[in-house]
Amino acid sequence: MAQRKRAAEEAEEFDNGGIEMNSEIITEENHSIRILLKDTDRASVNALRRTMIADTPKMAIHRIRFTQSTTEEDGVIWESVGPLPDEIVAHRLAMIPIPSEGEFYMPEECPNCADMVESQRGCPLCEIIYRCMVRGEPEGRAVKARDLEVLGDLKFSIPTEFEDITVTKLYTGQTIDFIARAIKGHGRDHVKWQPVVGITFYARQHAVLNDKKAAKVLWGLGLAIKEKDFGKNGRMEDISLVDQMKKDLLHVGPSTDYGRDFADAITLEDVPGEFILQYESDGSMNPRTIFEHASQILSARLNNISADLEEVL
Numbered sequence: 179m180a181q182r183k184r185a186a187e188e189a190e191e192f193d194n195g196g197i198e199m200n201s202e203i204i205t206e207e208n209h210s211i212r213i214l215l216k217d218t219d220r221a222s223v224n225a226l227r228r229t230m231i232a233d234t235p236k237m238a239i240h241r242i243r244f245t246q247s248t249t250e251e252d253g254v255i256w257e258s259v260g261p262l263p264d265e266i267v268a269h270r271l272a273m274i275p276i277p278s279e280g281e282f283y284m285p286e287e288c289p290n291c292a293d294m295v296e297s298q299r300g301c302p303l304c305e306i307i308y309r310c311m312v313r314g315e316p317e318g319r320a321v322k323a324r325d326l327e328v329l330g331d332l333k334f335s336i337p338t339e340f341e342d343i344t345v346t347k348l349y350t351g352q353t354i355d356f357i358a359r360a361i362k363g364h365g366r367d368h369v370k371w372q373p374v375v376g377i378t379f380y381a382r383q384h385a386v387l388n389d390k391k392a393a394k395v396l397w398g399l400g401l402a403i404k405e406k407d408f409g410k411n412g413r414m415e416d417i418s419l420v421d422q423m424k425k426d427l428l429h430v431g432p433s434t435d436y437g438r439d440f441a442d443a444i445t446l447e448d449v450p451g452e453f454i455l456q457y458e459s460d461g462s463m464n465p466r467t468i469f470e471h472a473s474q475i476l477s478a479r480l481n482n483i484s485a486d487l488e489e490v491l
């Protein structure tokens with residue numbers, strides 16, 4: 179209970195880029211977040227959801243050049259060879275979360291590279307370069323995300339929590355040596371550029387105690403929610419309590435032995451204009467940053483549409 183109170187106190191309004199809805203963080207831990215959106219409608223929340231999936235850019239590895247290398251001891255030229263085809267290695271590298279909080283340009287908008295042909299593009303303003311060189315060992319040597327060595331600013335190294343992502347495994351005589359370039363892109367072009375996962379939203383609900391006598395069936399089961407959790411007016415508004423209430427109600431639903439007696443003793447009502455949006459970040463950005471970026475992108479697009487309309491009408 180104390181924890182719930184603290185979460186409510188810590189809930190703060192944050193920058194949503196000027197789209198017409200109020201937002202408040204309900205919970206935020208590691209990479210997952212739940213946000214309460216008020217004064218809005220289903221279509222707007224869904225537009226925000228789709229903007230996060232498809233139009234909020236992040237960095238991901240896009241081009242890989244497998245190279246030959248020589249060791250100083252024996253002077254032998256090694257060529258990248260391993261159990262996985264290059265395409266699979268490239269795909270696995272693309273899915274590693276690349277730190278994306280930095281200010282990068284899309285390559286086609288980069289002040290240095292915009293005028294070049296696509297294959298020539300790439301500079302510190304629009305790409306991060308990683309180098310990886312690993313030789314196989316008799317017992318097998320797993321090539322991990324930690325083997326990607328960033329060339330340039332170390333803040334773009336693969337974060338510790340993702341270091342253990344395995345790319346491939348090499349045995350004696352096998353080797354891998356490549357330069358990988360991460361660039362900014364959109365989820366609509368490839369899922370490797372999608373910053374959110376498991377994103378969903380639903381209407382916020384209040385629980386209403388309609389029939390105190392029939393509700394006794396539920397209290398008798400000794401579950402998490404008690405009668406005193408309802409306010410004097412017979413309503414429950416606290417988000418985490420209502421979440422728990424939904425779980426408890428499954429014990430007295432129509433398909434249970436108690437269904438007939440319990441009936442509609444407690445019901446759930448949608449709160450008009452309020453929605454709960456929840457998602458996880460893929461680890462490349464803070465979930466709050468993704469929300470802020472998506473709100474700005476969506477609001478800029480809406481402003482463009484209104485400007486166009488004004489011109490036309």
Ligand SMILES: [Zn+2]
Pocket residue numbers: 285288289290291292299300301302303304305
């Ligand atoms: Zn550039």
